[in-house]
Amino acid sequence: MPSHDVMPNMELYQPVQVEDALALAGRLAERGWLLGGGQDTYGWLKDRTKSPEAMIDLNGIESLRGVREIADGIEIGALTTLTELANNPLVRERYSLLADAAVKVASPQIRNVGTVGGNLVQDVRCWYYRRGLSCYRAGGNLCYADTPQGMNREHAIFNASRCVAVTPSDTAPALVALDASMVIRSSEGERVVPAEEFFVGPNVDIRNTTVLRPGEILTAVRLPATWANATFYFEKVADRNVWDFALVNIAVAMRESGGVIQDARFVAGAVQCTPRRLVDVENAVRGQPRNEATAQMLGTLASQGAQPLNHNGFKIHLVDSLARRALIA
């Protein structure tokens, strides 16, 4: 792979109004590249794997930053950095699950500039794809990871469809667990999409991991009061404590009352292309106390239906263990 330490020539737009950014995004469409913190951008460009004609730097748009209270919960601007998110008093007080997830992302310097929007829409980390090979996701007609020699230790155990890459995000499972919704704007208007429907697998769209289309900008994330101040559990397992993407992560929100779990959200990341709701687990724990016995009862429920590749069978035990640990931690 040719390695370059500089990016190729391109235009740079630095709008300060969201309307201007939307007009640019609409006009440039596939030729433009939305720039948040840039931490998932510069690698693609330095490698010449992606070649946009222009970057639209969103960092000057103040209205896309910060955490606001809204009628039913809070709204987080998509340009809010992961450091700001992890330190925000409102988030820490009511939705500590999200703060716990944000502080697990990458390294301090990356969290200082990396945005919540960028963390949600970042592309998959499959190295065959990142290397610029013509795989399914890149528009080709084969998968290099799911072959007898393929290195697929980090890849999917669920719902692979041609592509076996997984969601790399730590905040995405937390936002699915919190029943967040995504505010998407284009020059035509605004649409609000539930977090669970925001992410799409390769069976739906082999080229994109979200429903975002050229010309659209994810402007905010809304968290309803539904899970505010619930019992939370977040854990990320990775090879290194810093920088690494999750091998498996889990985000859990539980409402307890009268000694039993009234309702729960169990969401695992890095096991398939989208954050995976563990619906069987949620159903099983409803009405049960949060204790060791309930954890044992779960057994291998979290991994039911898993189809591991050659090198990622360990993820089955990992997702089962993490689901159980959420009940005894």
Added chain:
Amino acid sequence: MNPRLTRRRFIKGVIYSSAAAMSGAGLYLTNAQSQSGAAVERLISINVNGRTRRVDVLPQETLAHTLRYKLDLTGTKLGCNRGECGACTVLIDDVTNYACSTLTHSVRQREVTTVEGLRSPDGQLHPVQQAFLDELGPQCGFCTPGQVVATVALLKSNPRPTREEARQALSGNLCRCGAYDHYLNGVMRASGQLS
């Protein structure tokens, strides 16, 4: 003449020259060759180490590139150039950033501090630099500017960190010599918790 300066000036000269067909200048040459088409350098002012510096910057140029090859501030090291090592850590408005993963155009209204900006005007080392020397932090020294800058940022927001807090704050800076404990001792010394 100092041979390091000569080499540095040579490489810079090649970057600036439009006759880019020479072969010996390594990676930067490919960039110089491709400087045609739409993207053009723009003259901007950036605040580096308390001084306003005027510099011609490409739209896609990273801060590490500007600092090292246009402003001669080579204390900021390029290790991986991918935001995966921390050698290029600088302060932007007192917050640590990877200069290799920051566009120079995005720091126009902000204050950049590199390792060169830490010592006092009389040349005395910054307390963090002195503490790292006292604790034998640097071995090969390549990661040291990044470790120093990350520590300065930590002590600005948290003057007496615990060792664990220091570990977290420096976790975005790799040291391939493995001198982490020495650096952490240096943080403790610089914050007056080690005598």
